[in-house]
Amino acid sequence: MKNAERINSLSDLSLGSACQIVSLELSGLLRRRILDLGIVPGTLIRSIRRGPSGDPTAYLVRGTLIALRSEDASQILVRKLSNGEECV
Amino acid sequence: MCAMSSSRNLSEAYGQAEYVRKAYRNSFSDQIVADIYGNAEQITKHVLSSKGRHRIGFDQIIDNLVTSKWFGYPLMILLLVGVFWITIEGANIPSGLLASVLFAFQDQLTLGFQWLGAPDWVHGVLVLGVYRTLAWVVSVMLPPMAIFFPLFTLLEDSGYLPRIAFNLDHIFKKAKACGKQSLTMCMGFGCNAAGVTSCRIIDSPRERLIAILTNNFVPCNGRFPTLIAITSIFIGGAIASYSGIINALVISGMILLGIAVTLTVSWLLSITILKGEPSSLVLELPSYRRPKIGAVIYRSVIDRTLFVLRRAIIIAAPAGAVIWILANIYIGELSILSTVAHTLNPLGKLIGLDGFILMAFILGLPANEIVMPILIMSYLSTGSLQDFASLEELRNVLVSNGWTWLTAVNVMLFSLLHWPCATTLLTTYKETGSKKWTFLSFLIPTLIGFSACFILTQVVRMLGLA
Structure with missing residues (x-):
């Protein structure tokens, strides 16, 4: 993967910026829930807002706002979008 | 092979x-x-051709406010106080009106029974027992419910409730529980049995059990009227000019206390019998919608208000009859009711209540709605007062039975923190499928209620304040 250095976890995504899901390092029920919501490899996702105390964070994905705790988001790997790529 | x-x-x-x-x-x-x-x-x-961008922009503006660092929490508290203020103020006049109509009709009923030449005990059971309890339950419960449920349904419909869960999640995470528990607590405001059922939205079995066991710390609609009546009489009434807002603040304070107890108990359960780390949270924050007024009225009045009222009436009618009979069958000098109350009195006094109050809470197990009617009927059957159509008369009944501000506070505390009603216990059994957890859901609030009232009473008495 040529952009290996640009792979981070979703929880590190700064507010307002968008990225693309690379892989889900989750397991069990949570993994299925996340897949069910359409958060699959290749999906574009944008972080929108944080809760009053900084956690959880709400992400915009496929037109829906979904809140995740930072522990869970840190197990979702994402790739930053380079300029010119389609945005969410 | x-x-x-x-x-x-x-x-x-x-x-x-x-x-x-x-x-x-x-x-x-x-x-x-x-x-x-x-x-x-x-x-x-x-x-599909979408014009969703505008909606997202509109949602953003509201979300910026309701989930903001500075305004998120104050707005939630303001909303809580506001809802109760509207409920209390709005319910005041219709409550009084309903009471005077219903109790005036009681006198007509009495005349009718006399005209028919019915025996005294028939009149007693049906009019003084069944009818009077029903009249009380309807006049005290119906107006607050008819105001609270539409307001709550409005909030639910608008899409605000998930934002509460979003705002509070990190606090629940600290208590090693699930942020969605705040949603099940919201349902508990309507009815704890419904609250317990709604715990199904929590994925982790451990966190679901915690939410079920603690749902009772949110006062349901059967307990609001008790809380509202007692604050109106003893606390708001003392500061007449702002009584509505004071009452709303007191009720909100009780609810915040209930939330604090919920969090503490959730945390204690998480480090003892329900050990575990907080699991995940996946919470959808839906778009805000303009509530459909027709749907809100239908759902809140038919599905909620009338449903809860019907349940209360079904339980209150036979309870009224039973209480009247118990109050009028004498063993020696005392009626059965008074005998039981006298037996409970030492325990009641220890926690700042009295035997009658404790008995009313025990007899109120089928439904919390009937605790106050039972209590008043027990007091009336032993005292000389015969009517209680207004709050002022109610105050006289209570004060002449030795109530002080400490009794009032203890009754409110005990109402907030005591065993769940029978329906909630049954629902808990259905949801958990376990006698052990059902028993615990009874034991935990009961122990906390007794301890809280005991400690408060002993401290206040030691300081010589009451």
């Missing part, structure tokens, strides 16, 4: 299939889901 080899082949094939499945587990299923979504996306692009 042949059977053996084929079964070996089968198990070999199964082993290989397992091996392949494990090796490709996630990437393979991910690929399937991604393909399904890819297809769906293509279809959507063809058939």
Whole structure:
């Protein structure tokens, strides 16, 4: 993967910026829930807002706002979008 | 021989299939889901033209406010106080009106019974027992419910409730519980049995149990009227000019206390019998919608208000009859009711209540709505007062039975922190399928209620304040 250095976890995504899901390092029920919501490899996702105390964070994905705790988001790997790529 | 080899082949094939499945587990299923979504996306692009951008912008503006660092929490508290202020102020006048109409009708009923020449005990059971309890339950419960439920349904419909869960999640995470518990607590405001059922939205079994066991710390609609009546009489009434807002603040304070107890108990359960780390939270924050007024009125009045009122009436009618009979059958000098109350009195006094109050809470097990009617009927059957149509008269009844501000506070505390009603216990049994957890859901609030009232009473008495 040529952009290996640009792979981070979703929880590190700064507010307002968008990225693309690379892989889900989750397991069990949570993994299925996340897949069910359409958060699959290749999906574009944008972080929108944080809760009053900084956690959880709400992400915009496929037109829906979904809140995740930072522990869970840190197990979702994402790739930053380079300029010119389609945005969410 | 042949059977053996084929079964070996089968198990070999199964082993290989397992091996392949494990090796490709996630990437393979991910690929399937991604393909399904890819297809769906293509279809959507063809058939849907969206103007969702505006909605998202509008949502953003509201969310910026309701989930903001500075305004998020104060807004929630303001909303809580506001809802109760409207409920209390709005319920005041219709409550009084209903009471005077219903109690005036009681006098007509009495005349009717006399005209028919019915025996005294028939009049007693049906009019003084059944009718009077029903009149009380309807006049005190119906107006606050008819105001609270539409307000609550409005909030629910608008999409605000998930924002509460979003705001409070980190606090629940600290208590090692799930943020969605705040949603099940919201349902508990309407009815704890409904609250317990709604705990199904919590995925983790451990966190679901915690939410079920603590749901009772949110005062349900059967307990509001008790709380509202007592604050109105003893606390708001003392500061007449702002009584509405003071009452709303007191009720909100009680609810905040209930939330604090919920969090503490959740945390204690998480480090003892329900050990575990907080699991995940996946919470959808839906778009705000303009509530459909017709749907709100229908759902809140038919599904909620009338449903809860019906349940209360079904339980209150026979309870009224039973209480009247118990109050009028004498063993020696005292009625059965008074005998029981006198037996309970030492325990009641220890926690700042009295025997009658404790008995009313015990007899109120089928439904919290009937605690106050039972209490008043027990007091009336022993005292000389015969009517209680207004709060002022109610105050006289209570004060002449030795109530002080401390009794009032203790009754409110005990109402907030005591065993769940029978319906809630039954629902808990259905949801958990376990007698042990059902018993615990009874034991935990009961122990906390007794301890809280005991400590408060002893401290206040030691300081000589009451």
